[in-house]
Amino acid sequence: MNGALKEHTIDSIRSGLLQHKFSAEELARHALAHGAEENPKTNAYLTFSAERALGGARAVDAKIARGEDPGPLAGVPVAVKDVIVTRGVRTTCGSRLLANYIPPYDATSVVRLEQAGGVILGKTNCDEFAMGSSNENSAFGPVRNPVAPDRVPGGSSGGSAAAVAQGTAVLALGSDTGGSIRQPASFCGVTGVTPTYGRVSRYGLTAFASSLDHIGPLARTVRDAARLLQVIAGRDEMDSTSAFAPVPDYVAALDGNVRGMKLGLPREYFEGSESETRTLILDAVEVLKKLGCEVREIRLPHTPYAVACYYIIATAEASSNLARYDGVRYTTRAASAATLSDMYRLTRNEGFGAECKRRIMLGTYVLSAGYYDAYYLKAQKVRTLIARDYAQAFEEVDAIVGPVSPFPAFKLGEKVDDPIQMYLSDIFTITGDLAGVPCMSVPCGSTSAGLPVGLQILTRHFDETAMFRLADAYERAT
Amino acid sequence: MKITEQEVRRVAELANLALRDDEIGRMAHDLDEILTHIDKLNELDVSHVEPMAQVLYDAGETATLREDREQPTLDNAVVMANAPLAGHGFFKVPKVIER
Numbered sequence: 001m002n003g004a005l006k007e008h009t010i011d012s013i014r015s016g017l018l019q020h021k022f023s024a025e026e027l028a029r030h031a032l033a034h035g036a037e038e039n040p041k042t043n044a045y046l047t048f049s050a051e052r053a054l055g056g057a058r059a060v061d062a063k064i065a066r067g068e069d070p071g072p073l074a075g076v077p078v079a080v081k082d083v084i085v086t087r088g089v090r091t092t093c094g095s096r097l098l099a100n101y102i103p104p105y106d107a108t109s110v111v112r113l114e115q116a117g118g119v120i121l122g123k124t125n126c127d128e129f130a131m132g133s134s135n136e137n138s139a140f141g142p143v144r145n146p147v148a149p150d151r152v153p154g155g156s157s158g159g160s161a162a163a164v165a166q167g168t169a170v171l172a173l174g175s176d177t178g179g180s181i182r183q184p185a186s187f188c189g190v191t192g193v194t195p196t197y198g199r200v201s202r203y204g205l206t207a208f209a210s211s212l213d214h215i216g217p218l219a220r221t222v223r224d225a226a227r228l229l230q231v232i233a234g235r236d237e238m239d240s241t242s243a244f245a246p247v248p249d250y251v252a253a254l255d256g257n258v259r260g261m262k263l264g265l266p267r268e269y270f271e272g273s274e275s276e277t278r279t280l281i282l283d284a285v286e287v288l289k290k291l292g293c294e295v296r297e298i299r300l301p302h303t304p305y306a307v308a309c310y311y312i313i314a315t316a317e318a319s320s321n322l323a324r325y326d327g328v329r330y331t332t333r334a335a336s337a338a339t340l341s342d343m344y345r346l347t348r349n350e351g352f353g354a355e356c357k358r359r360i361m362l363g364t365y366v367l368s369a370g371y372y373d374a375y376y377l378k379a380q381k382v383r384t385l386i387a388r389d390y391a392q393a394f395e396e397v398d399a400i401v402g403p404v405s406p407f408p409a410f411k412l413g414e415k416v417d418d419p420i421q422m423y424l425s426d427i428f429t430i431t432g433d434l435a436g437v438p439c440m441s442v443p444c445g446s447t448s449a450g451l452p453v454g455l456q457i458l459t460r461h462f463d464e465t466a467m468f469r470l471a472d473a474y475e476r477a478t
Numbered sequence: 479m480k481i482t483e484q485e486v487r488r489v490a491e492l493a494n495l496a497l498r499d500d501e502i503g504r505m506a507h508d509l510d511e512i513l514t515h516i517d518k519l520n521e522l523d524v525s526h527v528e529p530m531a532q533v534l535y536d537a538g539e540t541a542t543l544r545e546d547r548e549q550p551t552l553d554n555a556v557v558m559a560n561a562p563l564a565g566h567g568f569f570k571v572p573k574v575i576e577r
Contacts, residue, residue: 104556197533211532240542243535308516319493326494328569333562340572345496357495358508361486364493365509378519380529385522387530420511436533461535 005031006167010076010224013170017064017075024064024075028057028119031077035121035168042144042153044162046082048122049089053077056119063117071117073231078113079169081160082123083130083206084215086110089120093206094128094138094156097325097332097351107204108239109173109215109232116231121169124159128353129322130175130208132156133183133425136416137355144412147189147452151409154184157218161188164218171228172218177208178310179404179429181216182441186404186454189443191225191471192218196462197436198243200229201236209317210241212310212433222442222472226250229464245462253465254472259292261470264397268303269428272406276447281403284444284455287477288401288470298397300389303431305382307423310430312366312379319363325351358419387435390458394437399470400458403428404441408451428456438464442471444478480513481506 008016016022032050039045063070080086083093085103092098106114114120127137135143135158143158145151146166153162157174161184164172174181176194185192193216200215207213217228233247265285270278289295327333327347334346352360366375393400405425415422432439438461441454455474459467486506490497497505554567563570 101560104552104560198535237544241532244541245535302522305519305522308518311512312516323494327562328571329561331560331562338572340574341494342496343572344494348494349496349498352495357497357501358505360493360495361489361505362509362512365481365485365489365513368489368492375516377529378524380531381524381527382519382522384527384530385524387533419508420515423512423515461533 005034005077005170008170009221010073010170010227013075017060017070024057024060024119025054027075028053028077028121031121031168038166038168041149042146042162042166043141044124044143044159044166044168045079045122046092046125046140046159047090049086049120052086052089053119053121056114060117060119071115072227073113073171074117076118076170077121078118079121079124079160079163079172080110081126081157081172081174083126083175083208084110084173085204085206086120086123089123091123091206092140093130094126094140095351095353095356096139098330099139100331105204108201108236110204112232113173118171118231124157124163124172126159127156128356129206129318130156130177130180131318131355131359133179133422134410134415135159135184136412137353139353142412145188145409147450148409151411151451152187154187154409156180157192158184160218161185161190161192164188164190164220170219171224173232174216174218175205176214176216176433177212177314178433179426181214181218182404182429182439182454182456183426185218185441186443186452187409189446189452190218190220191222191440191442192216193225193229193440194432194438195229195233195464196243196438198241199438199462199464200232201239201242203236203238207321209314210321211317212314214433222468222475223251223254225440226254226468243462248465250465250468253469255469256473256476258288258470258473261293261399261466262397263288263293263295264298264393264400265295266300266303266393266400266402267297268300269402275407277403277405277407277453280445280447280453281455284474285401287474291473291477296397298393298400300393300431302382302385302389303427306386306431306434307427309379309382309386310426310434311362311423312375313383313434315359315363316367316376317363319360319367322356322360355419383434386431390431390435390437394460398459398466402456404454404456405429408447408453432458437461438467440467440471442474444474480510
């Protein structure tokens, strides 16, 4: 058990536990100590939950001692993004407003994770209320990319991606509204999965844009990501938008056989100038061809409208969802407010960071009297067109492949003063969220500067199985 | 200009944000840039397109309904522990109505 958790997978931990090479408690203690030592390099964790981790680990050890099945994630150290609530463990959402918030309940995904034997090490840094693409919008300081410390880890699940890449967690939970799992996964060189909308319960995920929000796994291998999704997926009575569709056995489908699978390359994703990212993606496509996939060009003609559509819908929903932070219930209230109205206005202005305010303002504007039809309703109609693009493409192909991001991890501070450039960098990830289809990022090499690049795979609604099979086959071949 | 500083102040009122004077100009500039980009949507004719509010799948109309039954709620003391100001199991706020 020397060194980082980096050498471990779910399987290696399981066999180590069952062969009594180490106990879950020993592994958790090691992970907590190692995490505390390594964390200053990246700022990936905001809170370590030692008590909870050790309690969970002891429960796993007790099950093993009694000869019971310790669960599919037995003893595996997991990091949880700090927008997902954990009972009794501080959950900040990366916001000053919630710096001292102790949730009174657990998110469903957290409950399922622990029931499966997973050990929650702590809560990871993120852009405030998951709004950002660089993790620079956290009230608790940015996260550094473990691969290149002068660069961003991506966002908003930057802490979760960095912890997995750094080896201070084996698995992590992230959330994705416009690319917040896949983009940091690609920047940090790990696997990140945004499941079908409704596949994983959102109960306990702090709401940003409810019609777009997803919880999903980050891991170092496709197999581990599939195992984590297996545990957290499925209908939950506490989230009426969670899907009834049965959850198939994802791992059983990882047979490496993708012969005859039809893949689409969206022309819109490969326009523009030559780049190292594009070269790496096309190299990955060659690997998939060698594995027997049939590749053809497809069209997703409404891609150029996605950023505009997204930043209307997401901000409109956010302005409504964030109205609850008014100084009444959630820990923070402006000290100087004498009247109720001032209490709302001052608490919110002092509490929210610049990006949250920008999005609340834009969302309020597009929903305000006289603008609703021109902006919000129009964006909802464009969303239909984007979803139709995918439906039509999936009549022809089984999966769509392309880049996750137009470029690899950028430097800290490089884009922070230019919100529109930051938004435009989400171009390849937001359409998947708008359509609600499953999508993921799988590492496909590094640029000459050593920066990781992610290959994005998208499949039909609820066809995570095909997505994992393709990603796993690619991972095996490289 | 798509949006004036005066409009920014009005929207800030609606959003319950007490933006400081030095934030107004920057906000107007940023929103203007974003709204200019958003104008791109006007290139599309969407007059015969249905709006999409939610990702929906085939399911019966009553699929998401459940039986109405009694269940324990969160413990009042645990919830109130997060209140900036509480008393007797209630949230306390500045006086709303002057007597």
